[in-house]
Amino acid sequence: MRRTNGLCERCLAAGITVAAVVVDHIKPLALGGLDVDDNTRNLCQPCHHEVTAEQFGHAAPIGAKGVGRDGRPTSAGHQWNGQPASRAPPSAPRRMPTPPGGAKVH
Template identity: 50%
Template sequence: MHREYGRARRGFDTELGFYQSARWRNTRAAVLRDNPLCCRCQAKGLLQPAKVVDHIVPVKLGGERFERANLQSLCVPCHNAKTASETAFLRNQAPF
């Protein structure tokens, strides 16, 4: 079910080209090679392999796409939790 949702969402994602670009794939591979463990889990004393490269400051909010200082390795559960909290925050930012 989650896989199907992801496929459907990506079909409408304007950033799809970016995440499929050779430059992003190379950057992602380098980040995971240099930091193979989830940084959030490590902060809790856990060793969990990272599967996702996350923008610390989301691109939508002005984060740099390829700046290594704005990228972190996360496991899928930590990435999902971070994304959910960012989404909730953005929803609560009602225009005045």
């Protein structure tokens, strides 16, 4: 963590300052990586989740415009960022129209 003053290396590369919370292995130990400083990087939790998913094939990275690295919409006007829709009171049951000739179909 001293190497980056406790900041996430991926976020720093993108020009964002975020505290790192995980020392991540670039090549995971489970995939034969070594437990040495040259095989580590300091990451924030969202970056750690993203690289782990990529390394182990659990999820495709999100690359859509208007979507943050955490998968949430970045636009303040997006419906997911708004207030929950209010529910209208249930309306009265609708009557079925009577067929021509006045006979009801059962």
